[in-house]
Amino acid sequence: MTLGIWLSLLAVCLLGAMSPGPSLAVVVRHSLANGRWHGIVTSWSHAIGVGFYAMLTLFGLAVLLKTSPVLFSLISYAGAGYLIYLGVNALRSKGGIQSKLVAGQPAPLHKTARDGLMISLLNPKLALFFLALFSQFVSLGHELSSQLIIIATPTLVDGLWYTLIAFILSNPKVLKTLGNKALLIDRLSGIVLILLAGVFIISTISHSLN
Numbered sequence: 001m002t003l004g005i006w007l008s009l010l011a012v013c014l015l016g017a018m019s020p021g022p023s024l025a026v027v028v029r030h031s032l033a034n035g036r037w038h039g040i041v042t043s044w045s046h047a048i049g050v051g052f053y054a055m056l057t058l059f060g061l062a063v064l065l066k067t068s069p070v071l072f073s074l075i076s077y078a079g080a081g082y083l084i085y086l087g088v089n090a091l092r093s094k095g096g097i098q099s100k101l102v103a104g105q106p107a108p109l110h111k112t113a114r115d116g117l118m119i120s121l122l123n124p125k126l127a128l129f130f131l132a133l134f135s136q137f138v139s140l141g142h143e144l145s146s147q148l149i150i151i152a153t154p155t156l157v158d159g160l161w162y163t164l165i166a167f168i169l170s171n172p173k174v175l176k177t178l179g180n181k182a183l184l185i186d187r188l189s190g191i192v193l194i195l196l197a198g199v200f201i202i203s204t205i206s207h208s209l210n
Contacts, residue, residue, distance in 0.1 A: 009150070022193065023046055024162075026046075026086065030116075039163075043161075046119060048155070049123075054150065057130035077200075082122055083193050087193030088194070091194075
């Protein structure tokens with residue numbers, strides 16, 4: 001794989017990672033509610049899911065999602081349900097994000113890891129994203145080294161991008177600024193997650209009708 005081709009791949013992966021969506025909402029919530037390490041764990045568990053879909057595309061299995069509307073719908077509805085679950089939990093939060101930090105009661109790391117991984121695995125649009133924009137590079141990846149680069153690039157880009165988000169949001173100055181609006185942030189994050197679930201459902205219904 002030449003440097004020029006890899007830079008094109010890198011650009012596509014950056015655009016995909018930086019696109020706002022449920023992944024960003026979950027990383028933001030865990031970074032604010034639980035602190036820097038939880039945001040980082042969420043980021044890299046999400047990146048593992050991204051790498052999984054990149055591997056699916058590399059071996060041609062992502063085509064199954066495109067050609068099987070039933071499978072696509074099942075995964076999409078499961079993803080929407082998980083977003084609703086996260087959103088409802090955020091709306092029911094009583095103490096606010098800052099009080100959790102003050103009380104020293106962050107969520108267990110394995111739960112934040114679960115949320116990051118599930119948000120990516122239950123998003124079949126990741127597979128379609130790779131299939132549409134990323135598959136052009138797969139045809140170039142006949143060598144093992146190229147295949148590893150194709151899988152590693154989106155995984156590292158995703159993990160590093162969301163890690164940057166986690167570092168920014170978990171900065172003490174940022175937390176202090178947001179502390180007075182902790183309950184509002186909880187409520188807004190809950191609403192955003194539920195709205196994103198609605199977008200998932202509408203998109204899935206539209207996809208099944210086409």
